[in-house]
Amino acid sequence: MALKLAKKGRGYVSPNPLVGAVIVKDGRIIGRGYHQRYGGNHAEINALKNASEDVAGSTLYVTLEPCCHEGKTPPCIDSITKNKIARVVIGTIDSNPLVSCQSINYLQSCGIEVKTGVLETECRNLNEVFFHFMETKLPFVTVKYAQTLDGRIATATGQSQWISSATSLKFTHKLRAAHDAILVGAGTVIKDNPELTVRLVRGRNPLRVIVDSALNIPGQSKVLQNLSKNKTIIATIKKAGDPQFQRLANLGAEIITIDADKQGNVDLKKLLELLAKRNISSLLIEGGAQIITSILINNLANRLVTIIAPKILGKGIEAVGDLKINNLDLAKKLSIRKIVRSGEDIIIDSRLTQIGN
Amino acid sequence: MALKLAKKGRGYVSPNPLVGAVIVKDGRIIGRGYHQRYGGNHAEINALKNASEDVAGSTLYVTLEPCCHEGKTPPCIDSITKNKIARVVIGTIDSNPLVSCQSINYLQSCGIEVKTGVLETECRNLNEVFFHFMETKLPFVTVKYAQTLDGRIATATGQSQWISSATSLKFTHKLRAAHDAILVGAGTVIKDNPELTVRLVRGRNPLRVIVDSALNIPGQSKVLQNLSKNKTIIATIKKAGDPQFQRLANLGAEIITIDADKQGNVDLKKLLELLAKRNISSLLIEGGAQIITSILINNLANRLVTIIAPKILGKGIEAVGDLKINNLDLAKKLSIRKIVRSGEDIIIDSRLTQIGN
Numbered sequence: 001m002a003l004k005l006a007k008k009g010r011g012y013v014s015p016n017p018l019v020g021a022v023i024v025k026d027g028r029i030i031g032r033g034y035h036q037r038y039g040g041n042h043a044e045i046n047a048l049k050n051a052s053e054d055v056a057g058s059t060l061y062v063t064l065e066p067c068c069h070e071g072k073t074p075p076c077i078d079s080i081t082k083n084k085i086a087r088v089v090i091g092t093i094d095s096n097p098l099v100s101c102q103s104i105n106y107l108q109s110c111g112i113e114v115k116t117g118v119l120e121t122e123c124r125n126l127n128e129v130f131f132h133f134m135e136t137k138l139p140f141v142t143v144k145y146a147q148t149l150d151g152r153i154a155t156a157t158g159q160s161q162w163i164s165s166a167t168s169l170k171f172t173h174k175l176r177a178a179h180d181a182i183l184v185g186a187g188t189v190i191k192d193n194p195e196l197t198v199r200l201v202r203g204r205n206p207l208r209v210i211v212d213s214a215l216n217i218p219g220q221s222k223v224l225q226n227l228s229k230n231k232t233i234i235a236t237i238k239k240a241g242d243p244q245f246q247r248l249a250n251l252g253a254e255i256i257t258i259d260a261d262k263q264g265n266v267d268l269k270k271l272l273e274l275l276a277k278r279n280i281s282s283l284l285i286e287g288g289a290q291i292i293t294s295i296l297i298n299n300l301a302n303r304l305v306t307i308i309a310p311k312i313l314g315k316g317i318e319a320v321g322d323l324k325i326n327n328l329d330l331a332k333k334l335s336i337r338k339i340v341r342s343g344e345d346i347i348i349d350s351r352l353t354q355i356g357n
Numbered sequence: 358m359a360l361k362l363a364k365k366g367r368g369y370v371s372p373n374p375l376v377g378a379v380i381v382k383d384g385r386i387i388g389r390g391y392h393q394r395y396g397g398n399h400a401e402i403n404a405l406k407n408a409s410e411d412v413a414g415s416t417l418y419v420t421l422e423p424c425c426h427e428g429k430t431p432p433c434i435d436s437i438t439k440n441k442i443a444r445v446v447i448g449t450i451d452s453n454p455l456v457s458c459q460s461i462n463y464l465q466s467c468g469i470e471v472k473t474g475v476l477e478t479e480c481r482n483l484n485e486v487f488f489h490f491m492e493t494k495l496p497f498v499t500v501k502y503a504q505t506l507d508g509r510i511a512t513a514t515g516q517s518q519w520i521s522s523a524t525s526l527k528f529t530h531k532l533r534a535a536h537d538a539i540l541v542g543a544g545t546v547i548k549d550n551p552e553l554t555v556r557l558v559r560g561r562n563p564l565r566v567i568v569d570s571a572l573n574i575p576g577q578s579k580v581l582q583n584l585s586k587n588k589t590i591i592a593t594i595k596k597a598g599d600p601q602f603q604r605l606a607n608l609g610a611e612i613i614t615i616d617a618d619k620q621g622n623v624d625l626k627k628l629l630e631l632l633a634k635r636n637i638s639s640l641l642i643e644g645g646a647q648i649i650t651s652i653l654i655n656n657l658a659n660r661l662v663t664i665i666a667p668k669i670l671g672k673g674i675e676a677v678g679d680l681k682i683n684n685l686d687l688a689k690k691l692s693i694r695k696i697v698r699s700g701e702d703i704i705i706d707s708r709l710t711q712i713g714n
């Protein structure tokens with residue numbers, strides 16, 4: 001029930017995690033609450049406030065370890081002790097270094113019984129972006145592409161518009177709105193000239209990040225328009241002073257120089273680290289094949305959203321290039337979270353498992 | 358209701374079509390029936406026999422045009438007129454040339470009101486193999502393969518066992534049992550040495566057909582064993598007298614010579630025509646990539662069963678090679694019939710639309 005309550009905050013609490021809480025006394029539910037909006041009360045406080053009777057001696061069920069630090073609101077552990085809660089059942093510990101187990105220790109030192117790790121996987125999945133960002137200092141990376149059933153994202157000559165249906169395009173815009181930033185390679189900008197904004201659904205525009213090692217994108221690219229409203233960062237290996245650098249800088253885009261990787265392209269891990277420092281906790285990668293392959297080979301992808309159009313194209317361009325995998329046992333493993341129909345298409349939403357292997 | 362009844366015969370009536378019938382009088386259902394087993398009563402007869410009262414003046418609903426020819430049982434149209442049925446509602450006409458609209462004409466000439474084309478698509482889909490076989494004199498071709506989410510059926514070095522799960526292997530055996538014949542290319546026999554029999558589920562073994570233009574498969578191949586029990590046909594462009602022909606013929610396999618296509622390989626359409634003449638109405642193609650590509654490029658595939666393993670392999674071997682399609686609009690279109698989970702895998706069962714285009 002606490003998990004269900006937590007989900008009601010989706011879309012309103014970011015960058016805070018979703019949290020739900022339930023108070024039980026003598027086998028009866030006497031209070032429920034969830035974190036409703038960023039800056040508002042935490043779930044525990046709402047459950048305490050909503051309680052239908054005195055909570056002394058009751059059990060508090062909460063999806064995430066209560067906080068112990070003064071933030072936008074006072075620490076929850078104080079309210080728990082003050083209200084004489086007897087037992088706290090916690091879904092998962094909070095990996096935020098300001099909390100991480102300190103609250104559990106404090107509650108126990110106050111004589112409160114604490115149990116942790118109940119439905120832990122579900123509680124971690126609920127806030128997968130939050131946990132990944134906290135624990136790795138890297139954005140949670142979603143790779144999204146549309147392919148034919150036989151795995152092609154474009155014809156051999158590069159035609160890719162439109163593989164998927166209008167319904168799936170709307171889905172893509174929804175996905176964009178749910179991410180802090182969106183990233184594509186220069187090739188995609190040159191070939192498709194996308195705007196990379198949220199237009200087909202309501203939602204804020206994510207930061208646009210273009211990986212353009214050689215600074216090749218044309219000045220009239222759509223991603224370089226309306227820069228005052230929608231920000232664009234261009235990541236390159238070129239340094240200020242380079243004429244191409246100057247050309248694009250003059251248009252108002254922010255250009256950041258990143259070290260080159262072994263292949264002489266922008267080192268994507270370093271770029272991700274830099275984005276994380278700018279508080280980008282979730283990043284959507286929309287192509288092309290070179291960026292997707294590079295992200296996968298470097299184990300930087302967390303989630304894969306594959307839109308499958310009910311078509312067979314035959315020879316063409318594949319989303320995923322050479323991952324240097326010569327043994328089936330070493331193929332990257334996915335855990336399927338959801339399969340949905342989207343117009344004529346099928347959307348497979350999965351997570352990469354064994355990341356870092 | 359007639360459609361539902363018809364489905365109860367699945368697995369028992371082949372090569373006859375599935376048929377269901379319902380008799381309605383004054384708004385009440387007074388009889389139901391379906392074709393229960395090959396050689397047994399037709400659906401209409403069972404519905405008449407099961408009728409709870411006099412059927413005179415009633416309406417007969419039947420998924421397929423009633424028969425007008427003496428087969429294993431007397432013609433159904435005689436029973437319909439004899440029993441004074443007033444109206445017949447037919448799902449779809451029977452494309453069997455012995456029937457095709459003749460029954461409808463006869464019933465009308467007897468003063469019976471006839472309506473056709475009610476839920477026609479559903480009634481045709483119910484017996485898609487039967488209709489295809491009747492109308493084209495070619496087997497209904499199902500192409501089945503297991504791929505990673507990124508469309509690879511093997512590593513670059515050819516390793517393909519096992520991309521899919523044990524559950525999907527069982528599904529494959531079930532699919533085999535439901536087909537009259539199973540076909541693979543010589544490459545698959547040489548590389549994987551499959552037995553191509555039904556072992557993991559109950560069911561009869563389909564005829565095995567090996568396309569081996571140059572007659573290269575080794576004599577100790579599993580498909581050449583137990584030939585007295587499980588028949589194998591090898592299709593080649595070589596003629597009797599060729600030493601390779603003799604080598605394999607000596608092992609007891611039937612070898613048939615087919616004209617070469619433009620590429621110098623067995624002409625698959627001619628092979629399919631020959632199989633149809635031998636009463637093979639359904640053919641399962643299990644690979645490899647060359648055969649699958651050739652079947653698709655020649656518009657000979659009707660159904661595509663794609664097992665998707667939750668893995669990303671990157672560069673490897675794709676199921677579908679060059680189809681000479683350079684424009685997305687010309688990609689082969691699929692109509693998705695079913696998406697099911699099979700262990701960790703996803704099975705997408707689809708039909709190729711616009712066949713012949």
